[in-house]
Amino acid sequence: MSENKLHGDAVENPRLTWDGCSVLLDINDGDRLVFSRLSAGAKLKIGNKNCSLQPLIGCPFGSFFRVENGAQGPYLSRYTPSNEGNSIQEQGDCQSKDELRDNRALVDNNKAQSLTGDAINEMRRQGASGDEIVEALIANSATFEKKTLFSQEKYRLKKQKKYAPIVLLRRPFTRSICEAYLKKYPVRIGFLRMDTLCLLLSMANVSANSDVLVVDMVGGLLTGAVAERLGGTGYVCNTYPGGSPYPMDIARIFNFGEEICKRIVRSPLADLFSVQTEKSKVSSHNGDSCSMEIESNEQISSTAGTEEVSLASENMMSDLIPETTYSVERKSSKSAKLGEKAPHEIFSLWKENGFTSLIIAAPELDTWSLVKKILPLLSNSAPFAIYHQYLQPLATCMNNLQVGKMAVGLQISEPWLREYQVLPSRTHPCMQMNGFGGYILSGTKICTNN
Amino acid sequence: MSENKLHGDAVENPRLTWDGCSVLLDINDGDRLVFSRLSAGAKLKIGNKNCSLQPLIGCPFGSFFRVENGAQGPYLSRYTPSNEGNSIQEQGDCQSKDELRDNRALVDNNKAQSLTGDAINEMRRQGASGDEIVEALIANSATFEKKTLFSQEKYRLKKQKKYAPIVLLRRPFTRSICEAYLKKYPVRIGFLRMDTLCLLLSMANVSANSDVLVVDMVGGLLTGAVAERLGGTGYVCNTYPGGSPYPMDIARIFNFGEEICKRIVRSPLADLFSVQTEKSKVSSHNGDSCSMEIESNEQISSTAGTEEVSLASENMMSDLIPETTYSVERKSSKSAKLGEKAPHEIFSLWKENGFTSLIIAAPELDTWSLVKKILPLLSNSAPFAIYHQYLQPLATCMNNLQVGKMAVGLQISEPWLREYQVLPSRTHPCMQMNGFGGYILSGTKICTNN
Amino acid sequence: MLPVESAKKKLSFTRCIQDGDLVIVYERYDNMKAVKVCEGSVLENRFGVFKHSDWIGKQFGSKVFSSKGGFVYLLAPTPELWTLVLSHRTQILYIADISFVIMFLEIVPGCVVLESGTGSGSLTTSLARAVAPEGHVYTFDFHEQRAASAREDFEKTGISNTVTVGVRDIQGEGFPDEFSGRADSVFLDLPQPWLAIPSVEKMLKQDGIVCSFSPCIEQVQRASETLRSKFTDIRTFEILLRTYEVREGKMDSFQVEESGSVGSLPCKRRQRLSEGSNEQETTSASVVMARPCSEAKGHTGYLTFARLKCLS
Amino acid sequence: MLPVESAKKKLSFTRCIQDGDLVIVYERYDNMKAVKVCEGSVLENRFGVFKHSDWIGKQFGSKVFSSKGGFVYLLAPTPELWTLVLSHRTQILYIADISFVIMFLEIVPGCVVLESGTGSGSLTTSLARAVAPEGHVYTFDFHEQRAASAREDFEKTGISNTVTVGVRDIQGEGFPDEFSGRADSVFLDLPQPWLAIPSVEKMLKQDGIVCSFSPCIEQVQRASETLRSKFTDIRTFEILLRTYEVREGKMDSFQVEESGSVGSLPCKRRQRLSEGSNEQETTSASVVMARPCSEAKGHTGYLTFARLKCLS
Known part of the structure; x- marks a missing residue:
């Protein structure tokens, strides 16, 4: 099974977690999303409890866990949810009339609960489970009986989330990584929405064996998404103008095995041009090879430095990469290296063949100046896709490409995504939505020599 | 009842048509929309038949008519539709399973109908009604029985529309006029969508007794919509830079009585400023008064000339203003005059008080240059709303207003409208939609003198 | 709010704020407040007294200052501003839905309109503007306290x-019989x-129009089904307003040297980020x-809109 | 279409069009056609032979000319271009839905995917690209002729x-038992x-994902209800693509004379429309x-997406 490539070669069943594997922990049905790397020492803070992630190792993705009180303190225990969790939905049908009944009489003054915080803590100390606490809260609520069935379920769910939180173990894929970042830290990924990202991949025809050139100013999300699609074939070349590469930490959250990591390379834009112009330059590059290798290592460590800086300013996203688990990742270094400097032999191949796809997500660079320079690196008939938050730079770029007869099939598009709540008698589009996914300019490069 | 004001003072019940009243004829449930002015001589071509509109005079709005074959040829006859028209919908529920059944076996090769065109004409000559022809077509269809119930109804409806067309008599209101023009001749109204138009009216706080300044390059639709809201109070002043007023023919389609027509005036922009600057100018204007009056009449006739030019190029919109009924309108001149030159006494009032609202729909003028000049004519705290097809001119204007501290509450918004098909088991958003309603910049003028 | 109620209240260069006037105190586009002007009273906010x-x-439209030198603008109330400042006793309708309802219901001066429920009175205020001066809005709410608060609000806003x-x-009793055959339009929430x-x-x-506002599609389905027997032109819409943010910004104009050779340009050192980058030139232009x-x-x-079939 | 099937077919500066290749003949963004290159054959269109x-x-990517001097571009096929040129045997899925489905189903190289129905094969082609080189798509259609045509298409496009x-x-028989427990993802239309x-x-x-595509909300409601017993993460989306038209245009810059006086400017006569207009100056700037x-x-x-609950 080639799938193994994607999830580490040492792993037999990629549907089970392993020591050192990167996971997405979904706490209380999306309320909190945490990316972690599993290890004996990794911990996760849930509510005010620090729980070891050890029990998660070797479990199937999709497993549920909840916090139990053990002799050595709270621990995560696997459990199989009954259909309880869906009870709101399932009861909804028969109570649609009930739900529509008004609640004129209900006065919710927050004094309806007679169980005190102290009493709850005492229950905990005596080893009561979260579910038992929830039941006690319901029993001691003066208004619970007066609520509609729907409101009762809402109340139960709210208390369950607080006193009996559920942790769901997920494989990190492009979609979940993108969704999590957009929710918690959109600036880091340039507000790139999942539906926009997948359009970029399709429009640029990213497929096995492609050589994909990317300008990724979205933290490595784009690079990782391309690598996921390549599955250990072809190359994704992360290029950058100037001397400092853009960070690609997010690509490390993917569970990429060595095969895939090797296919993620980086190169300053200037190097791609120098190779293109002079064969001799290539050999001179050969001479620089070692020092470059070192430089590249330096870059990695300097990136790590940058990382800590951004981590410091990232208290609001600590949920995404908790410092504890993050440092574990660094120490164990279980994840293969990715984003090495592109090897010289493939430089010449790119020169000879051109890249087969181009994707740009560089909101801070002027689109047209960049495209004008970078487009010749693309093979003829190769498709490209450019993401931007503003329409005008793409409009200008499109107009120039058209006038210069450099591309065909040019189109600016904007995805429009809507999620729905589908529940009996209560179906409607979600009330809150991310209303803007950015713009994409797509097209196909054509031969300019005739 | 003040409603009479809106629909001609001579009319007792504005829910009945009268000789000379403007109506909207909806043929076959929106397939064709025709604005006509009723009179003894007015005719409407339906299919290949010319029918007099005389039978429509004195009927309630909302009445249905269909073509019958009389001794003197085809005529429009009023009838009360049963619930037949809704049969597709009503049967839909019980046949939802049927509908989902596939139609693998059905080969529709257009050879299924054995009733020839000649045979149909012969039936007509013998005085068969449209419904009888439809029934004959069904009886002679080889495939009708094999169709699903839903497809049968679709077939029946298609034939009914062709052989027994239904005409629905409607009052022309802003919404129907706007919808009809957008459907058949969007360029004439600058692609102004109904939902955008009503936002302009709300955002500019158009209400009774307002003095509303408009720049209307959308054929008079905006002017008419404002006048409809004023209901014979206040004024709508249609202004224009340069010497030639913009056409406002569309305002004539509304059924405005004299009261309302008097409240629709026009004025060159320069005159509004000249009044503003010098009192003496006003009296000199008084001197010009007569010649201006004449000029204004000339403008009307020259507009009529323009009209015919545009009519010539408007074959595609002949449905909206059929030439026959249009010429009737001109001759009978039943509709009150509107869009006269603004009288001098109100010039001074505007100077003293300022306009209470401003609406601009001038896609061909540079927004900021226009707004910069026109805004001082507005009273302080007066709201304004500006429509445009492009975002950039509004963004620039908004930025300049902000920097110049000329307005507060500035916002650019874009309405997003979606229509739904709601049928049992077949509910979904309409597949085809007008996907763009333009942009609006709205705000409130503030005092600049402190 | 409606100049109709008193011609003197009409907005103009000469109309000044008086004791007892309702003003909208504007701090920012997302921070406004309705205040009844009362000689001797003060307004206190983060900008001072x-x-x-x-x-x-x-x-x-004037800018007024606090003791501390902070300032706010005083605006004349409009139904649109009122919708932004009123107290939410229920979910309210906003401008996009409101303006669409009024146009689609063909409400013009002189109309008689029925509404249920009144809720926070957000739509009611716009309905009143649309039927004024001679029309009337009859609005109903089953919640006594809510109706009383709405009445107070309508006094305050002068409608x-x-x-x-x-x-x-x-829902239980229907509209009062006295309005039989009198309504031009009806709005249901x-x-x-x-x-x-x-x-x-x-x-x-006859030929009058009804509009029903519902958050869930099941409500729409059921209402449409019921409407079909006596109504025609049954149409369902959804309307949203997308707002845009405007900024004056700079865009780096990126340039790679034509030669593409490494280290050929003795260019000036710039900020740390692009240090060591010999291939990059950055120019900036300010754009909105x-x-x-x-x-x-x-x-x-x-x-959901529908028009009563004309059967007489 | 997929370079994977033959490494030599990979797009490059040196890869040339050969006899037997499938090319997309591009006339305009809304006018393309798939053609199998055949030595001795000709293509005739409005631009010539x-x-x-x-x-x-x-x-x-080359521009090629007809006998008459007309031209078209020859593009390498991609699933996106194929979707624009394939023959519609059914309603097809377009790029926005397709790309979203593939990402949300977490389809990566090596996956096994089941699909029903095949329809015109628009989605299938993109599924194939996503699972290549070692994964596989098993697609089913009840319509024999349609399945045969799809097979021909997949031969032609090399997948x-x-x-x-x-x-x-x-719907009647379910998927074949041989795929039990083997599918990473399933797509239903x-x-x-x-x-x-x-x-x-x-x-x-376990933990695999299903997606169901339906035009009507009733289908979604019923499917979601059925999914609830064994699935989790049940989510429904709608995705549309809004396209923009770009033009290089001029905007009249309108200016009123500061003095505002009538007839004060002896300005040149312009076109008829603005004749007699003494207050207007027109300047134009070209902008995109x-x-x-x-x-x-x-x-x-x-x-509608849902993930099989993990119960083992």
Whole structure:
């Protein structure tokens, strides 16, 4: 099974977690999303409890866990949810009339609960489970009986989330990584929405064996998404103008095995041009090879430095990469290296063949100046896709490409995504939505020599 | 009842048509929309038949008519539709399973109908009604029985529309006029969508007794919509830079009585400023008064000339203003005059008080240059709303207003409208939609003198 | 709010703020407040203390200062501003739905309009503007306290001559018989609108229009089904407003040297980020740019319209 | 179409069009056609007659000329271009839905994917690209002729090693037992998707994902209800693509004379329209402007996703 490539070669069943594997922990049905790397020492803070992630190792993705009180303190225990969790939905049908009944009489003054915080803590100390606490809260609520069935379920769910939180173990894929970042830290990924990202991949025809050139100013999300699609074939070349590469930490959250990591390379834009112009330059590059290798290592460590800086300013996203688990990742270094400097032999191949796809997500660079320079690196008939938050730079770029007869099939598009709540008698589009996914300019490069 | 004001003072019940009243004829449930002015001589071509509109005079709005074959040829006859028209919908529920059944076996090769065109004409000559022809077509269809119930109804409806067309008599209101023009001749109204138009009216706080300044390059639709809201109070002043007023023919389609027509005036922009600057100018204007009056009449006739030019190029919109009924309108001149030159006494009032609202729909003028000049004519705290097809001119204007501290509450918004098909088991958003309603910049003028 | 109630209240260069006037105190586009001007009263906010007496005699649209030198603008109330400042006793309708409802219901001066429920009176205020000066809005809410608060609000905004608030469970009892055949348009915002439709049929003039606002599609489905027997032109819409943020920004103009050779340019050192980059030139131009706000209301409700069939 | 099937077919500066290649003949963004290159054959369109023999040896992306001097571009096929040129045997899925489905189903190289129905093969082609080189797509259609045509298409586009087409009524019979527990993802485009869900439960690996595409909300409601017992993360989306038109245009810059006096400027006469207008000066600047196209698809269908609960 080639799938193994994607999830580490040492792993037999990629549907089970392993020591050192990167996971997405979904706490209380999306309320909190945490990316972690599993290890004996990794911990996760849930509510005010620090729980070891050890029990998660070797479990199937999709497993549920909840916090139990053990002799050595709270621990995560696997459990199989009954259909309880869906009870709101399932009861909804028969109570649609009930739900529509008004609640004129209900006065919710927050004094309806007679169980005190102290009493709850005492229950905990005596080893009561979260579910038992929830039941006690319901029993001691003066208004619970007066609520509609729907409101009762809402109340139960709210208390369950607080006193009996559920942790769901997920494989990190492009979609979940993108969704999590957009929710918690959109600036880091340039507000790139999942539906926009997948359009970029399709429009640029990213497929096995492609050589994909990317300008990724979205933290490595784009690079990782391309690598996921390549599955250990072809190359994704992360290029950058100037001397400092853009960070690609997010690509490390993917569970990429060595095969895939090797296919993620980086190169300053200037190097791609120098190779293109002079064969001799290539050999001179050969001479620089070692020092470059070192430089590249330096870059990695300097990136790590940058990382800590951004981590410091990232208290609001600590949920995404908790410092504890993050440092574990660094120490164990279980994840293969990715984003090495592109090897010289493939430089010449790119020169000879051109890249087969181009994707740009560089909101801070002027689109047209960049495209004008970078487009010749693309093979003829190769498709490209450019993401931007503003329409005008793409409009200008499109107009120039058209006038210069450099591309065909040019189109600016904007995805429009809507999620729905589908529940009996209560179906409607979600009330809150991310209303803007950015713009994409797509097209196909054509031969300019005739 | 003040409603009479809106629909001609001579009319007792504005829910009945009268000789000379403007109506909207909806043929076959929106397939064709025709604005006509009723009179003894007015005719409407339906299919290949010319029918007099005389039978429509004195009927309630909302009445249905269909073509019958009389001794003197085809005529429009009023009838009360049963619930037949809704049969597709009503049967839909019980046949939802049927509908989902596939139609693998059905080969529709257009050879299924054995009733020839000649045979149909012969039936007509013998005085068969449209419904009888439809029934004959069904009886002679080889495939009708094999169709699903839903497809049968679709077939029946298609034939009914062709052989027994239904005409629905409607009052022309802003919404129907706007919808009809957008459907058949969007360029004439600058692609102004109904939902955008009503936002302009709300955002500019158009209400009774307002003095509303408009720049209307959308054929008079905006002017008419404002006048409809004023209901014979206040004024709508249609202004224009340069010497030639913009056409406002569309305002004539509304059924405005004299009261309302008097409240629709026009004025060159320069005159509004000249009044503003010098009192003496006003009296000199008084001197010009007569010649201006004449000029204004000339403008009307020259507009009529323009009209015919545009009519010539408007074959595609002949449905909206059929030439026959249009010429009737001109001759009978039943509709009150509107869009006269603004009288001098109100010039001074505007100077003293300022306009209470401003609406601009001038896609061909540079927004900021226009707004910069026109805004001082507005009273302080007066709201304004500006429509445009492009975002950039509004963004620039908004930025300049902000920097110049000329307005507060500035916002650019874009309405997003979606229509739904709601049928049992077949509910979904309409597949085809007008996907763009333009942009609006709205705000409130503030005092600049402190 | 409606100049109609008193011609003197019409906005103009000469109309000044008086004792007893309702003003909208504008801090920012997302921070406004309705205040009744009262000689001797003060307004206190984060910008300081504002004396009402300083406001009297100023034009609407004026900038006024606090003791600390902070400032706000005083605006004349409009239904649109009122919708932004009113107290939410229920979910309210906003401008996009409101303006669409009024146009699609073909409400013009002189119309008689029925509404249920009154809620926070956000739509009611716009309905009143649309029927004024001679039309009337009769609005009903089953919640006594809510109706009373609405009445107070309509006094305050000066539309009480145009609006009458009744306490009545329209779903259960229908509209009062006295309005039979008198309504030009009816607006329903009810959990089970289909229960009120038989009454709506009685209230409407021939060819009159009803609108039902519902958040869920099941409500729309059921209401549409009920409407089909006596109504025509049954149409359902959804309308949202997308707002744009405008900023004046700079865009780096990136340039790679034509030669593409490494280290050929003795260019000046710039900021740390591009240090060591010999291939990059950066030029900047200031432009005004607009993009949609990503925080947007994803759904308010469906608007279903229908016209009473003309059978007479 | 997929370079994977033959490394030599990979797009490059040196890869030239050969006899037997599939090319996309591009006339305009809304006018393209798939053509199998055949030495000796010709393509005739409104621009003239194009000899295939002229094409052989040219790079993909080349402009080629007809006898009359007209021209077209020859592009290498991609799933996106194929979707624009394939023959519609059914309603097809377009790029926005397709790309979203593939990402949300977490399809990566090596996956096994089941699909029903095959339809015109628009989605299938993109599924094949996503699972290549070692994964596989098993697609089913109850319509024999349609399945055969799809098979031909997949031969033509060179993805037949990655896709297997079966004839089967999935709603009635479910997926074949041989795929039990083997599918990473399942895609349903069926009128009654709920009938197929019990079979989907059997086919999916633990934690696997299903997607159902339906145009009507009632289908979504019923499918979601059925999914609730064995699935989690049940989510419904709708995705549309808004396209923009770009034009280089001029905007009249309107200016009113500061003095505002009538007849004070002895300015030159311009075109008839502004004749007699003494207050207007017109300057023009050329700018590139973009606005949304008003012709837009208003709806394609709802996408409902769900993940098999992990119970083992």
